[in-house]
Amino acid sequence: MPVNKVFDTFDAAVADVVDGSMIHVGGFGTAAEYPSYLIAALARSGVSGLTLTGNHSGFSEDQLKMMKDANLGIIKYPDDYVSPGLLVQRGQVAKGIYAFPVLNRGLEVPFETLLNEGKVELELIGQGSLAERIRAARAGIAAFYTPVGVGTVVAEGKEVRDFDGRPHVLEHALKADVSIIRAHKADRYGNLVYKGTARTFNATMAGAAHLTIAEVDEVVELGELDPECIVTAAPYVQRVVVRPATMSTSWETPC
Amino acid sequence: MTNFEDKPRLDEWSMAMRASQDVREGMIVNLGMGIPMLVSAFVEPEREVMFHTENGIIGYGRVIDDADAVDPNCVNAGGQPVERAPGMSFMSHDDSFALIRGGWIDVTMLGSLQVGANGDLANYHPPGKVVGSIGGAQDLAYCAKKVVVLMTHRTKSGASKIMQQVDLPITAPTCVSRVITDIAVVDVTPDGLVLREVLSGWTPDEVQQVTDAELTVPDDVVELSL
Structure with missing residues (x-):
């Protein structure tokens, strides 16, 4: 049987994700970067007690709708944009490891509400240390020392050691059970290329879990992706699912 | 003490x-979120500068304000669409922060809530919040060659944001080298804060x-000029 990592549906691709899993959620801050269909499939599956990592904890359904309607900024929010905040809002998340758990002004996102109620746990970490902890997991590095964070809240309780006269804090790799990421094109081996700034945490999280699932715009024939330009190599990716040609307008619709 | 409410301030x-x-x-x-993001608009294209944004571009062009020209896959960390400029490249988040942590950023300009006389930066945890979002500022503050803060001199209620000792949680210790406010430019030096420029209409005192x-x-303190 030829290798084929392409799954027919998002629901099938996440069907074996279990309660209590740690999940790296790709994306950064705008719609084009998020694996919206995989997030929606996890919401439909009802899996709970999750630990999520990512840049931002995300928005509630109502907040996203308001932002779509208000057309804030000049970047349009497509109707099929689903934020990781949906999983938080639905009570599926027990812990978040985030650089942006809350907005420093303005809206109260679902994670902030639940944090204030004592219903979720937070591990606050700067973006660079978060990205490197994830990269380290892919690369088989157990932990590393970084100068960033020494003397601040993110270093509390962590080992500090001097190198070249500068204090560094020990940060541990974050190996997840599952990474869900968004890419542009894939082939059936799981090679990936990204589109512009949607590379961000998506390429970082590929391979930093036992199971990496990529949501892509298109699957192309093997050999069509230029080997000089492939960003994520096949071994890091176990499953690929193609976004539908017709945009889904509700996360509740099986897909 | 007077509040000097009638005095000029930069927008x-x-x-x-x-x-x-x-x-x-x-x-x-x-360029960090908020006021710093406006800086690129004043750097004419002939002055070849590579702007880095931590979500993964080095060398982006101008911020785009024409909805028809927007590419949702080319945005800065504040979510603003930016131009694809010749010589730019995209990178993953871990590569982007390798660039920062590795010391390759010459200057970062950040917003802040408070700056201490020793250069402490407190820019992530507003008063009254249970937690703050530390974002990408922390890596920049520790590892950029130079950290410049752009902020109003005082809060909306009139409290000084340049503090002898900050009282908000710090993002990074002793990292700021210059503060540009709406009334002055102040340098952080080993001998303390030095007033370099003062907006017309104000005296140093x-x-x-x-x-x-x-x-x-x-x-040699001078008038702040644009």
């Missing part, structure tokens, strides 16, 4: 314009009166 665009004078050709520059931290006023 955000003018603060960004002043900050753009510190951006020189050949520099690698990271009046700036000191609205500043919690002690300022040294050298003989």
Whole structure:
């Protein structure tokens, strides 16, 4: 049987994700970067007690709708944009490891509400240390020392050691059970290329879990992706699912 | 103490314009959210500067305000669409922060809530919040070659944001080298804070009166010009 990592549906691709899993959620801050269909499939599956990592904890359904309607900024929010905040809002998340758990002004996102109620746990970490902890997991590095964070809240309780006269804090790799990421094109081996700034945490999280699932715009024939330009190599990716040609307008619709 | 409410202050665009004078050709520059993001508008394309954004671009062009020209896959860390400029490249988040942590950023310009006389930066945890979002500022603050803060001199209620000792949680210790506010430019030096530039309409003594931290006023203090 030829290798084929392409799954027919998002629901099938996440069907074996279990309660209590740690999940790296790709994306950064705008719609084009998020694996919206995989997030929606996890919401439909009802899996709970999750630990999520990512840049931002995300928005509630109502907040996203308001932002779509208000057309804030000049970047349009497509109707099929689903934020990781949906999983938080639905009570599926027990812990978040985030650089942006809350907005420093303005809206109260679902994670902030639940944090204030004592219903979720937070591990606050700067973006660079978060990205490197994830990269380290892919690369088989157990932990590393970084100068960033020494003397601040993110270093509390962590080992500090001097190198070249500068204090560094020990940060541990974050190996997840599952990474869900968004890419542009894939082939059936799981090679990936990204589109512009949607590379961000998506390429970082590929391979930093036992199971990496990529949501892509298109699957192309093997050999069509230029080997000089492939960003994520096949071994890091176990499953690929193609976004539908017709945009889904509700996360509740099986897909 | 008077509040000097009738005195002139720079608006955000003018603060960004002043900050753009510190951006020189050949520099690698990271602009944080808020006022700093406005700075690139004042750097003419002939002055070749590579702007870095931590979500994964080095060398982006101008911020786009024409909805028809927007590419949702080419945005800065504040979610603003930016131009694809010749010589730019995309990178993953871990590569982007390797660039920061590795010391390749010449100057980062950040917003802040408070700056201490020793250069402490407190810019992530607003008073009254249970937690703050530390974002990408922390790596920039620790590892950029130079950290410039752009912020109003005082809070909306009139409290000084340049403090002898900050009282909000710090993002990074002793990292700021210059503060550009709506009334002054202040440098952080080993000997303390030095007032370099004062907005027309203010005297150095009046700036000191609205500043919690002690300022040294050298003989060569000049008028802030745009």
